[in-house]
Structures are given as structure tokens and as C-alpha cells.
Amino acid sequence: MFDDTISALATPAGGAIAVIRMSGSKAIEIAQGVFSRDIANAKGGTFHYGEIKGEDGETIDDVIVSVFRAPHSYTGEDGVEISCHGSRFIIQRILALLQRHGARQAEPGEYTRRAYLNGKMDLSQAEAVADLIASTNKVQHQLAMSQLKGGFSNELSSLREKLLKMTSLMELELDFSDHEDLEFADRSELENLAKEIGTRILNLAKSFETGKVLKTGVPVAIVGKTNVGKSTLLNAIVGEERAIVSDIDGTTRDTIEDTTTIGGVLFRFIDTAGLRKTEDKVENIGIARAMEALAKAFVVLWVVDGQPSAEETERMAKLASGKRLYVIVNKVDLPHSHVSLPSSIRTIEISAKEGRGIAELESVIVNDLDIPELSSADVVVTNARHYSDLMKAYHDLMRVQDGIDASLSSDLLAEDLRPVIDDLADITGQERITPQETLNNIFKHFCIGK
Structure with a gap:
């Protein structure tokens, strides 16, 4: 599909070892031109x-060259x-050498783009x-790996098959419209299929709320x-002095945000301005932002x-409803009076200054999320584009x-x-449905005139 060969550094700068990658019809030929050993006929892998x-x-x-065959x-x-040493000088020399032999610099994301266009994903x-x-x-x-392994794609493929079945039933009825006694598109079957597919699509879309939170924190x-x-x-909680602490009321006038991982889940903690009535314009802006963060x-x-x-x-209770x-x-x-609240509100006692109760607090909030142990078989939507197309x-x-x-x-x-x-095809980049695909599906499921 592509006539040119691309090259790029595949690893972050600063490591002891660097990996320079080439892809294209002349990748092995170009590597052979700069490598001391014969790899022209080397097997893949x-x-x-x-x-x-x-x-000169x-x-x-001294390097290790890995060969991959299409x-x-x-x-x-x-x-x-x-695989070479991670010296910036060495990396630049090798890349320049490869490019002089015909491998152009790859654009951002071009390797994965080629993988997609070549049908690898x-x-x-x-x-x-x-x-x-x-x-x-x-x-x-786990969420990314599930999607990469095709969990989401397989679910969409299954839905596509059922939709094609519905289309085929309707097309058959049109093809045999002159036979009034034949009804391929049984209305109760179509209705049941539509309800089943609708439920599955909506469940996928609903998973986005959880997926988005787990992905971004x-x-x-x-x-x-x-x-x-x-x-x-x-x-x-975050283990560092992110916010200024003092005995003066109203010290925090804006939201301060930091992230930390608890029990394998990313959390975004937002410290907000104290809620009180004040004439200070700046503090009131901070309080308004606190209300936004709460919402x-x-x-x-x-x-x-x-x-x-x-x-x-x-x-x-009203502000935090839901x-x-x-x-x-x-x-x-410190000594203070006993705090009594409705039993419906969970109460946790801590001393933030001394660190007492922090571990319990972290354990409670992560366990109450009730996140199931994910595997490569779980399908959770995390991409806003996918959610939009599903809806x-x-x-x-x-x-x-x-x-x-x-x-x-x-x-x-x-x-x-x-x-x-x-x-659904827009999600995976699949070609849109064609009459030929509908025709193929008809003959796959039915044997007419036999």
C-alpha cells in the first residue's frame, strides 16, 4: 500500500538502550546497507x-537488529x-544514516496509522x-488492553451481524414481494431483534460514564x-505539600487539584475554597469554583x-445528591464534641495533621466504587467519540x-x-454497508430454490 519506508526512534530519550524502528518495503534492504551482517534473507522474528x-x-x-517479515x-x-546504546549522538547518526539510504522520518502516529490501513487493527x-x-x-x-485485544471490536462485530440479519430479512421480502404468501421479515422476530440490539448498544453507551471516570481519574x-x-x-492523601496550610480562614481561594492512585484506580482530588459568606470578591470566585467542582x-x-x-x-446532602x-x-x-449525623451518611474520623485514619478513608472510597476485576474480556467504553457514535x-x-x-x-x-x-462502522473505521455485503449475508443464511 505504501511505496516509501519510514524510520523513527521508538523509545524515550535518555535511556541506556534505544530502539530505532523502520517499516516499509525497503526496510530490510536499507538495514542491510548499514549493518555488518547479512540479513537480506533472514527469517522474520x-x-x-x-x-x-x-x-566511511x-x-x-554495536547493535542488535530484529527482522520482521510482512x-x-x-x-x-x-x-x-x-537496538543501540541510548546516546543521543549515536541515535542521531544512525537515523541520519538510514535516511540517507532512503528511509524518511516517520510522522507522529504513522506506524499505527499504517497498521490500521494495512488491516492489522x-x-x-x-x-x-x-x-x-x-x-x-x-x-x-486493563481497559486499554481489552480494547486493543479486540474486546470492543468483537462486540461491535456481533451487533453488525445481527443488524445484517435484520436487513437480509427485509431485503428478501422485497425480492419476493410478488409472492404474497411469503413473509421472511416476521414482525415479531424483527421487533425482538431490534430490542435485543438496542439493549446491547445502550449498555455499551452507559459504560462510558464509568469508563471515562476510570480513564481520566x-x-x-x-x-x-x-x-x-x-x-x-x-x-x-497525595503525600506532598500541594496546598498551603495555615490557621487563617480563607487561605485557599481557588481549587487545587492533584492525582494519586489508590488500589489501582486513579483519583483526582480537588481541594476547594472554604464555604462561607464573605465580601471578598476573590474568595467568592473561589467559592463559586468550589461549587462547580462539587457539581x-x-x-x-x-x-x-x-x-x-x-x-x-x-x-x-442536597448539594451532594446522587x-x-x-x-x-x-x-x-483534639478534644471536640461527638458528631452525630443521619445513619444514611457515611462518617469517617481522621486526623489529617497526624495521618490517622487516612488509610481507612482511602480503602473505603476505593472499595465503595465497586469496580469489578477487569479482564481482556470486559468491554467498557472510554472514548467520547465511541460514546457519541453508539448513542x-x-x-x-x-x-x-x-x-x-x-x-x-x-x-x-x-x-x-x-x-x-x-x-457502528464509524467507530472501528470499517467500510459502510454495501449491497454486496447484504447479498452475501442473504445467501449465507438461506438456501432458496434448492
């Missing part, structure tokens, strides 16, 4: 120790990987490569009155250092279901069904 030689015959570095490579093309799997590289914890890694708002220890709590949070840590008033309790709310009773190292497919399918309920003709139903298949 083999490794060869030798020297990279400059045009000078040895640039289509058994990442891109589906012939490929070579040169679909578009959703290509996007998973970026997610895998960016993963910083166990859950993110569970947002946790730390809220409460001034000087109750919110900033001290943030510092205790967007998945978990709310309401910090108190004594018994809150009934009015305050009612207000916080979220996981925990009352964090801080400063238990579009669902709404298009609801139009088909309405048509079935209204007893529309098969030709109109088939016309409305095609956008649903195309919406």
Missing part, C-alpha cells in the same frame, strides 16, 4: 548481533528494529494504543467550611471539625423500532436500518 557502519566504514555502534509485523509491512484498536501508552495504573492498563471534591483541614487532608465530582468528602448544624447538613458523600470528621487528635446508533435504531410498531413496509425499514450499521 530473528535477531542479529553486529555493527552499524557509517559510509567507521563503526557507529505481514507478521506491527504495521503489516517488512520491518526492522535496531481497526480504528478503535488504534486509539487503544495511545491509551495503553498513556496508562498510569492497573485499571487504565475519579473526581473527588474536598469541601467544607474554612479552616477545617481540607488542604491538610489533600496533602496527606462535577463523583465522590464528595465533606470535612468538618465539629457537629455541623442541621441546616448545614441538609444543604450538603454522589458518594462521606463526612470526614477531622482533628480527632447515534441507538437513536437511529429507535426510529427503526418505531417503524416496526407502525407496520412500515420492509423497504422503508431497511432504509432506516442502514444508518445504524453505518454508525
Whole structure:
């Protein structure tokens, strides 16, 4: 598919070892021109120790060259990987040498783009490569790996097959419209198929709420009155002095955010300005931002250092409605009155200053998320583009279901069904449905005139 050969550094700078990658029809030929050993006829998946030689015959570095033969490579093309020492000087010399022999510098993402265009992966799997590289914890890694291994793609493929079956039933009825006694598109069967497919599409779309949170970090708002220890709590959780701590009310005037991984899950903790009435314009801006953070949070840590008033309790319960709310009773190292709250509100006692109760708090919030142990078989949507296409497919399918309920003709139903298949195809970058594909599916499932 591609006439040129590309080259690029595949590893971050600064390591002891670097890997330079080439891909394209001339990758092995170009490598042979600069390598001291014969690899022209080397089998794919083999490794060869030798020297990279400059045009003057000078040895640039001792290296290991890995040979990959199409289509058994990442891109589906012939490929070579040169493992050399991580010196920037050595890397630059080897790259320049390869480019003088005909391998141009690769563009960002071009290797994965070639893999997609050569059919080694679909578009959703290509996007998973970026997610895998960016993963910083166990859950993110599992979500990306599941998508990369084709879990999401397989589910979409299964849905496509069922949609093609529906289309085939309708097309058959059109082809045999002159036979009034034949009805291939049984309305009850079509209705059941539409409901099943709709449920599966909607369940995938609903998983995006969880997937997005797990991918970007569970947002946790730390809220409460001034000087109750919110900033001290943030510092205790993330393990560093991220927020300024003082005895002066209103020290925190803006939101301060930091991330940390607890139990394999990424959390985004947001320290907010103390909630109180004030004439200070800057502080009021901070309080407004605190309310925004609270509205967007998945978990709310309401910090108190004594018994809150009934009015305050009612207000916080209302603001945190629909979220996981925990009352964090801080400063238990100091004498204060017993805090009594409704049993429906989870209460955790801590001393943020001394670190007491922090481990329990972390354990509670991660366990209460009730995240199942993920495997490569689990399908959780983490990409906003995928979610958008799934919802579009669902709404298009609801139009088909309405048509079935209204007893529309098969030709109109088939016309409305095609956008649903195309919406799902957009997720993986698959070609949109063609008449030939519909025809093939008809003959795959039926044997007419035999």
C-alpha cells in the first residue's frame, strides 16, 4: 500500500538502550546497507548481533537488529528494529544514516496509522494504543488492553451481524414481494431483534460514564467550611505539600487539584475554597469554583471539625445528591464534641495533621466504587467519540423500532436500518454497508430454490 519506508526512534530519550524502528518495503534492504551482517534473507522474528557502519566504514555502534517479515509485523509491512546504546549522538547518526539510504522520518502516529490501513487493527484498536501508552495504573492498563485485544471490536462485530440479519430479512421480502404468501421479515422476530440490539448498544453507551471516570481519574471534591483541614487532608492523601496550610480562614481561594492512585484506580482530588459568606470578591470566585467542582465530582468528602448544624447538613446532602458523600470528621487528635449525623451518611474520623485514619478513608472510597476485576474480556467504553457514535446508533435504531410498531413496509425499514450499521462502522473505521455485503449475508443464511 505504501511505496516509501519510514524510520523513527521508538523509545524515550535518555535511556541506556534505544530502539530505532523502520517499516516499509525497503526496510530490510536499507538495514542491510548499514549493518555488518547479512540479513537480506533472514527469517522474520530473528535477531542479529553486529555493527552499524557509517559510509566511511567507521563503526557507529554495536547493535542488535530484529527482522520482521510482512505481514507478521506491527504495521503489516517488512520491518526492522535496531537496538543501540541510548546516546543521543549515536541515535542521531544512525537515523541520519538510514535516511540517507532512503528511509524518511516517520510522522507522529504513522506506524499505527499504517497498521490500521494495512488491516492489522481497526480504528478503535488504534486509539487503544495511545491509551495503553498513556496508562498510569492497573485499571487504565486493563481497559486499554481489552480494547486493543479486540474486546470492543468483537462486540461491535456481533451487533453488525445481527443488524445484517435484520436487513437480509427485509431485503428478501422485497425480492419476493410478488409472492404474497411469503413473509421472511416476521414482525415479531424483527421487533425482538431490534430490542435485543438496542439493549446491547445502550449498555455499551452507559459504560462510558464509568469508563471515562476510570480513564481520566475519579473526581473527588474536598469541601467544607474554612479552616477545617481540607488542604491538610489533600496533602496527606497525595503525600506532598500541594496546598498551603495555615490557621487563617480563607487561605485557599481557588481549587487545587492533584492525582494519586489508590488500589489501582486513579483519583483526582480537588481541594476547594472554604464555604462561607464573605465580601471578598476573590474568595467568592473561589467559592463559586468550589461549587462547580462539587457539581462535577463523583465522590464528595465533606470535612468538618465539629457537629455541623442541621441546616448545614441538609444543604450538603442536597448539594451532594446522587454522589458518594462521606463526612470526614477531622482533628480527632483534639478534644471536640461527638458528631452525630443521619445513619444514611457515611462518617469517617481522621486526623489529617497526624495521618490517622487516612488509610481507612482511602480503602473505603476505593472499595465503595465497586469496580469489578477487569479482564481482556470486559468491554467498557472510554472514548467520547465511541460514546457519541453508539448513542447515534441507538437513536437511529429507535426510529427503526418505531417503524416496526407502525407496520412500515420492509423497504422503508431497511432504509432506516442502514444508518445504524453505518454508525457502528464509524467507530472501528470499517467500510459502510454495501449491497454486496447484504447479498452475501442473504445467501449465507438461506438456501432458496434448492
